[in-house]
Amino acid sequence: MGLFGGRKTVFVDADILVIGGGMAGCGATYESRYWGRDLKIVCVEKANIERSGAVAQGLYAINCYMGMQWGENQPEDHVRYARNDLMGLVREDLGYDIARHVDSSVHKFEEWGLPIMKDPKTGRYQREGKWQIMIHGESYKPIVAEAARKAATEVYNRIMVTHLLMDTGKANRVAGAVGFNVRTGDFHVFRAKAVIVCAGGASHIFQPRAVGEGMGRTWYAPWSSASAYALPIQVGAKMTQMENRIVLTRFKDGYGPVGAYFLHLKTYTQNGYGEEYESKWYDNTKALVGDYIDRHPVPTCLRNHAIIQEVAAGRGPIRMVTKEAFQDPHNETVGWENFLGMTIGQAVVWASQNIDPKQTNPELTTSEPYVMGSHATCSGAWASGPEDYAPAEYQWGYNRMMTVDGLFGAGDTIGGTAHKFSSGSFTEGRIAAKAAVKYVKDIGQAQPQVSEREYRDLEKEIYQPLENYRVGRNEITAGTVSPSYLLPIHGLQRLEKIMDEYAGGISTNYMTNGVLLNRGLELLAMLREDMSHMGAEDLHQLQRTWELNHRLLASESVTHHTLFREETRWPGYYYRGDHMKLDDENWHCFTLSRYDRNTGMWAMEKAPVYHIID
Numbered sequence: 237m238g239l240f241g242g243r244k245t246v247f248v249d250a251d252i253l254v255i256g257g258g259m260a261g262c263g264a265t266y267e268s269r270y271w272g273r274d275l276k277i278v279c280v281e282k283a284n285i286e287r288s289g290a291v292a293q294g295l296y297a298i299n300c301y302m303g304m305q306w307g308e309n310q311p312e313d314h315v316r317y318a319r320n321d322l323m324g325l326v327r328e329d330l331g332y333d334i335a336r337h338v339d340s341s342v343h344k345f346e347e348w349g350l351p352i353m354k355d356p357k358t359g360r361y362q363r364e365g366k367w368q369i370m371i372h373g374e375s376y377k378p379i380v381a382e383a384a385r386k387a388a389t390e391v392y393n394r395i396m397v398t399h400l401l402m403d404t405g406k407a408n409r410v411a412g413a414v415g416f417n418v419r420t421g422d423f424h425v426f427r428a429k430a431v432i433v434c435a436g437g438a439s440h441i442f443q444p445r446a447v448g449e450g451m452g453r454t455w456y457a458p459w460s461s462a463s464a465y466a467l468p469i470q471v472g473a474k475m476t477q478m479e480n481r482i483v484l485t486r487f488k489d490g491y492g493p494v495g496a497y498f499l500h501l502k503t504y505t506q507n508g509y510g511e512e513y514e515s516k517w518y519d520n521t522k523a524l525v526g527d528y529i530d531r532h533p534v535p536t537c538l539r540n541h542a543i544i545q546e547v548a549a550g551r552g553p554i555r556m557v558t559k560e561a562f563q564d565p566h567n568e569t570v571g572w573e574n575f576l577g578m579t580i581g582q583a584v585v586w587a588s589q590n591i592d593p594k595q596t597n598p599e600l601t602t603s604e605p606y607v608m609g610s611h612a613t614c615s616g617a618w619a620s621g622p623e624d625y626a627p628a629e630y631q632w633g634y635n636r637m638m639t640v641d642g643l644f645g646a647g648d649t650i651g652g653t654a655h656k657f658s659s660g661s662f663t664e665g666r667i668a669a670k671a672a673v674k675y676v677k678d679i680g681q682a683q684p685q686v687s688e689r690e691y692r693d694l695e696k697e698i699y700q701p702l703e704n705y706r707v708g709r710n711e712i713t714a715g716t717v718s719p720s721y722l723l724p725i726h727g728l729q730r731l732e733k734i735m736d737e738y739a740g741g742i743s744t745n746y747m748t749n750g751v752l753l754n755r756g757l758e759l760l761a762m763l764r765e766d767m768s769h770m771g772a773e774d775l776h777q778l779q780r781t782w783e784l785n786h787r788l789l790a791s792e793s794v795t796h797h798t799l800f801r802e803e804t805r806w807p808g809y810y811y812r813g814d815h816m817k818l819d820d821e822n823w824h825c826f827t828l829s830r831y832d833r834n835t836g837m838w839a840m841e842k843a844p845v846y847h848i849i850d
């Protein structure tokens with residue numbers, strides 16, 4: 237089609253619509269077929285599921301495996317671990333549910349062809365750490381995608397989903413989604429009885445450290461554009477723990493992973509003067525968080541805290557001591573292979589900066605914050621729990637159903653459940669799918685209705701940036717700065733700057749307060765006003781525009797949550813300068829938000845944390 241005309245509308249009916257074909261989406265698609273033999277299962281993905289999502293480039297370790305067949309860990313142990321790491325606040329029912337099923341997912345991966353390393357002495361999977369097993373994982377994603385492809389009735393690649401559709405016959409029930417094909421421009425209307433959102437986490441919310449020639453490089457996938465949050469938020473689904481953004485300690489400039497270095501190669505860190513520094517910050521941290529600093533393992537955020545403070549005290553940079561471990565040729569191979577299967581860019585950065593880790597201890601740094609629900613962090617949608625395990629207050633329907641009927645989620649989408657990683661996300665997709673199939677069967681013939689007026693109005697809104705550009709471009713003869721439209725890159729950089737300076741990014745050393753957050757909300761509102769003036773040169777830029785829209789809505793959510801929680805629960809992830817201490821008396825709770833798209837208002841509330849496991 238020409239960009240500005242001849243656009244087709246493609247209608248797709250499904251029983252179950254899976255949005256996002258990453259780890260969780262592939263798990264959801266696979267399991268939907270298992271329980272719903274005769275159902276129409278559709279997976280829609282903005283890239284191509286063969287190599288999409290955070291696992292696109294491969295992984296070197298599966299970070300969530302209990303090893304129950306060998307009695308290595310039990311699900312209860314994993315809940316205790318995640319609870320400790322998140323400073324007490326996790327949905328134990330959801331975490332337990334994943335942990336009890338995750339091993340079977342990993343066994344499937346192996347059956348489907350994923351090479352898992354074995355310990356030559358025991359014959360068991362080679363452990364990298366207590367929860368991690370090592371894999372030759374360059375092809376992890378294609379292997380998982382193949383299972384989803386075979387299970388789906390149809391996979392629609394290259395469709396960016398922009399909005400969910402609601403049922404016109406029943407309040408608060410989802411009815412489908414709309415989006416556009418990023419290659420042909422066709423408009424897609426999906427009608428579905430149940431929708432499972434699996435659209436990954438969010439990078440490029442906060443200003444990244446990598447700028448200039450490094451622009452675009454981030455730790456989390458640059459295409460993780462917050463759709464997992466924006467889509468449910470738009471239709472009024474409650475979100476939880478959106479303030480719990482994550483900051484990662486990674487190798488400098490390439491965001492290379494450190495897990496295998498710490499856990500397998502037993503490397504350790506020093507300050508710029510070759511000194512141990514963590515113990516120096518013990519009293520300071522204890523004064524902020526009490527006995528959480530005495531827990532084992534020390535929570536991830538608190539390890540960041542020591543690094544951030546040591547560098548701020550003028551004793552940086554922090555370095556990983558690799559010179560000793562790399563004298564062993566086996567360790568040297570593992571150290572390099574760790575990047576080659578997962579973050580090849582780090583190896584390239586070291587080569588370009590003359591860093592041979594056998595001769596030079598490489599620098600570490602703390603990243604800009606990211607929003608996600610599957611790593612050492614638990615932002616996302618508030619979901620109903622498993623019926624045999626969740627407390628009554630956490631159950632209002634089907635497992636992993638959000639507070640909107642028929643709307644399910646998994647992976648980065650679902651909040652309160654940290655440390656699920658790739659295997660846990662896939663497993664949660666399976667769990668959500670099983671419940672969604674039950675939901676579809678229970679509603680029987682009561683097919684949700686979509687409004688033609690609603691999707692035609694959305695169509696106009698979705699493509700408007702192409703029109704803005706076409707008309708506005710005539711007002712300038714050269715360059716990219718126009719009096720009548722903003723380009724998506726300009727909007728993105730403005731968003732990142734606001735979040736960075738007001739909501740606790742790198743430029744303020746992760747510090748914010750109520751005054752800054754309120755001003756940040758005002759600036760985000762001004763950016764929101766300008767979104768109707770976005771100009772998109774082509775379909776690629778149209779996708780960037782909608783990704784920005786999703787990032788902006790998620791950022792508003794993050795800022796409201798950060799403002800609401802009047803404490804510093806996770807020093808090292810962010811600091812509330814006006815409430816510097818952890819406050820268990822008032823804030824040992826989840827924060828919940830609900831956005832009203834009619835008024836643009838956010839309602840905040842607290843929800844109790846139930847400790848089910850001793």
Ligand SMILES: Cc1cc2nc3c(=O)[nH]c(=O)nc-3n(C[C@H](O)[C@H](O)[C@H](O)COP(=O)(O)OP(=O)(O)OC[C@H]3O[C@@H](n4cnc5c(N)ncnc54)[C@H](O)[C@@H]3O)c2cc1C
Pocket residue numbers: 255256257258259260261280281282283285288289290291295296297298299300395396397398434435436437455456457459460461463464493610611646647648649656657658659661662
């Ligand atoms: C650098 C890095 C290292 C990691 N290391 C490990 C590790 O060592 N071990 C481990 O187990 N885990 C690791 N993880 C974590 C793991 O990758 C995630 O936990 C997992 O991928 C989350 O699954 P998900 O399905 O929620 O998101 P993803 O796998 O990211 O999938 C989201 C999908 O949604 C699609 N999508 C997004 N928006 C839209 C839209 N609007 N319309 C249509 N489709 C959309 C995306 O293209 C993508 O395919 C790592 C992640 C990263 C980034």
